[in-house]
Amino acid sequence: MVVMRRKRGFMVYRDPKTGLKIHFRVDRSGRGVLVVNASRVLYANRTAAFYIRLMLEGVPPEEAARKAVRAFRGVTLEQAKRDFEEVAYRVNSFIMGEACPITYLGFKRLDPLSLKTDAPFRADLALTYDCDNRCIHCYSSSPRWKGEMGTREWKKVI
Numbered sequence: 213m214v215v216m217r218r219k220r221g222f223m224v225y226r227d228p229k230t231g232l233k234i235h236f237r238v239d240r241s242g243r244g245v246l247v248v249n250a251s252r253v254l255y256a257n258r259t260a261a262f263y264i265r266l267m268l269e270g271v272p273p274e275e276a277a278r279k280a281v282r283a284f285r286g287v288t289l290e291q292a293k294r295d296f297e298e299v300a301y302r303v304n305s306f307i308m309g310e311a312c313p314i315t316y317l318g319f320k321r322l323d324p325l326s327l328k329t330d331a332p333f334r335a336d337l338a339l340t341y342d343c344d345n346r347c348i349h350c351y352s353s354s355p356r357w358k359g360e361m362g363t364r365e366w367k368k369v370i
Contacts, residue, residue, distance in 0.1 A: 225268050234307065236268060239330040248307050255322055259284065263299040273297055 225234040235247040244261030246254040256264055262283060266276040273293050280292035287295075302317045313319040361369070 223265070223268065232307065234268065236264060237329075238265065245329060246303070246307075252306070252309075254303070254306055254313070254319070259295070260299055260303075263296050264303055266296065267300045267303060273300075 221238045223236045225236065226232065233249055236244060238244045238261050242258035242261060244256035244264055246256060246264060262280065263276065266279065273296050276296040277289050277293035280296065281287055281289055305311050305317055306313050306319070311317055314321050
């Protein structure tokens, strides 16, 4: 994995071999959200988020275990290494789409957007609402006419 961008609590990783793109965000509470190719979402508690960050950064299990012992009270080096390896296996399997996350990887199913997050997963900026398809489910099929933005307004948004 190659780190593309890293800001406080937000990282973007890209695998140059597969084209896989991963966004990983850790909120103020320490919980994490992993988004794979903008289509699959994994919510992580504080401990899992800690291990996922280390895994994505390529930290070896022994070093990850040492960091976990310093970060979490009462965990042994051996237990921390086992925990890291288990999280890494499950998350890598999820990322690669190798197994059903609920049936085989032991993840709990959460309804989309059921957890409150510090920021939206994504934001879209529509170039135009004009569309010839007139899909019933689409926002562009709204009966309201919305004028298009001019160049000056676009520059202001960007």
